[in-house]
Amino acid sequence: MSLNLVCMQLLNGIAVGMLYALMAFGLSIIKGLLNIPNFAHGAFYAVGAFVCFSAYERTGSFWLGLLCGFVVSAIVGMAIEKFGVGKLLASAYLFQLLLLFGVALMLEQVIILVWGTTGNSKSPPEFLQGAVDLGITLYPRYLLFITAASAAIITAVWFLIEKTKFGAYIRAGIDKKEMTQALGIDIDALFTLGFGLGAGLAGLAGGLAVPLVGVTATMGTDMLSIAFVVVVIGGLGSIYGAIPAGLIAGIVQSLVTIWAAELSTVMIYVAMLAVLTWRPQGLLGER
Amino acid sequence: MQTPIIRTEKLIKQFGGNRAVNGVSLDVASGTLHSIIGPNGAGKTTLFNLLTKDFPPTSGRIILYGEDITREPPHAVARRGVGRSYQITSVFQNMTLAQNVWVALYRRERQGFLNFWRHADLDASLREEATEILSRVRLDERTDRLASELSYGDQRLLEIAVTLATKPRVLLLDEPTAGLSHEETESVSRLIAALKGRYSILMIEHKMDVVMGVSDRVSVMHFGSMIAEGTPEEVARDPEVRKAYLGS
């Protein structure tokens, strides 16, 4: 086990972790606004990935693919909120949960219908291929890109939430729903847009993942579990908790791969247990 | 001097930037009826929530009958004899009157281990005791009615009955007459007067006539701090108190 390898895996972990963070960040926003665990989040990731893949295939432009992935996932998310979850907000919570469950089922099947069950892969665009010499190790350029792109997206969303008027509405919607409504803000529209944002982030994560892991029929479910675990690790209270939590998950997974590849995903759960035991409110939670 | 039944020492509760309870030191003497008054948002209910451990204090101590209960969870504090009623009526709507009281009685009589096997209503002695307790609040007719069928005022009486069923040492009454009509306020006031002496009572109230007539001591809260304390007459004359009420 060389330093080389550890470094490589650490960097891998950061890249993958940023994807996890991006995914879980979207989930956190939805959870914060609508107070609901989005069981369809994995499906949004998969939709984003498949749409990106197809667009990239057709047009040769990865950027277009990413954009399409984001937009389609966001639109699907908004539609689900507007015609589904939003309509059930006054009803029993259980109905909302089951709706998302049903939607997740449907989306997964629709993906199989449209794209078939065999997976596919695609290499990254020319200028992102190859490796960069970091001194200690050679590092795939695309992974660097994922890290940078995810960080950029997260920063952009942070800016949106903390520094813009729309973001202020989102924060108000998360912290003080009744007051937001009382102030005359259209909370239904806010929820729809917020849900779309969260879904879009999942779709973006999916698109970014395409040159890394390709597209497979089950990619949604796999990511859903991780997204949930990351949000749990990130903790109560802050929507940003998912970001360090995602990084931890990615790093743990990548480092464990050195010793026991099959256990690498399970170790994310072990990390969750460890965090919960030592700090029950999660990383950034308040008691 | 007798040990106060409740003593708080510089109790502080901070919610983010807001200090809801700001260094409150309070003594409630055993056997007395002690009221806390103050304008809305003064922190009275937060103080109660601290006493019943709904959340932990940011700093300070709470001492019950000489024992420090600052770190104890709500159910442990309840077992030590702190009985509470709530501002928004907290009766179990889908249970009958008898069953509501049963929930409180069962814990006290059966000491915790929850039986899985017998039917909950088959215990005759608990049923009799429930009826007796309901008679104290004049709700002992048709104890098989659902709590949801009662009027708001009667639900308030039921809630107090449920609290009494735990045989508390001290009663914390959070605005017992809130939302009640004139007659309902009268019945609850009469009940409180009847309970006085048999229980130590700490009460939050807004209605001055309820407070002044029945309290042994009155404390006034404003913006999280105690600004005055004394007998009802002393407090009524206190200029700080008048300023707090008129000024807000």
Added chain:
Amino acid sequence: MNPKTPRRDLLLRTALLAAIAAVSPLLMPTKIAAEILICAIFACATNLLIGYGGLFTFGQAAFYGLGGYAAGFLMARFGLPWPVPLVAGLLMGAVSSAIIGAFCIRRTGIYFIMMTFAFNQMIYYLAYTFRNITGGEDGLVGIKRPPFGLPGMKPLNLDNPTYFYIFVAAIFLVSVLALFRIVESPFGRVLVATRENPRRVASLGYSVSRVQLVAFMISGAFTGLAGALYAMLYWIMPIDAVHWLSSGYVVFTVLIGGTSNMFGPIIGAGIFIWLQGFFSTLWARWPLLFGAFVVIVVLFVQGGVIELFRRLAGLLGGRERAGAS
């Protein structure tokens, strides 16, 4: 159940359950009827948490699977007497739910849901990874149903579908009657109170998290038992049984049958299994149809079908005062 006539109500209830068990195999293939009864135990156990406890658990498949794997493992490798795999399933369910419950119970609503889901997936991944025990993706195969024998009688071969059905029906009867008993007991009533107003219940001296944890364990135990029976049903314990979709299905089953008493989930189980069969004859992509059905039911028929079933279930269960929902 009316406390003034407990014996009569118990008799009626037993008769009704026995009737359901007796009539079902006349209306459909025995194996399907057995699957419905097994699903019913799973659903009733889940309803203890969802309907009575107000704990929306989306991870029950973890205990179903663990119970099935424990029992299945014993049945595949060793020829043990019939109570052993059943007890193994029950204990496995109880212990695993105690451990997982200890992490999940103190959390507020949404976190509880997310954590039960996360633990479910953890168990799924463990099952996938440790294929030498669980068979991984292919499931645990080679399960042999033990013969059923009581002292003083000749053992019956449970591979005979009729005998197996009676075996499952007997366990169904005992399990559901036990669950009815539990929800009408002091424990059950306090559990319902914690659903309605946990703060108030704590102020009366109860440790709400302890009550909820015990409910979680009881539910886990019966769920594990159902899993053990499921392992016997098709002589295989598939990994799908542990998947989070399975958890979602059982929640749907509970909801569609009605959460206000223990008959609801039984009806729900019948509907669910029937639907599953019906949709799979229509299309190989039946989960799509099922997903669409769930969405439609939840969106449009909220009051309708479910209310209807609830009223029916309510009639069957007698006057349900301290009931759920």
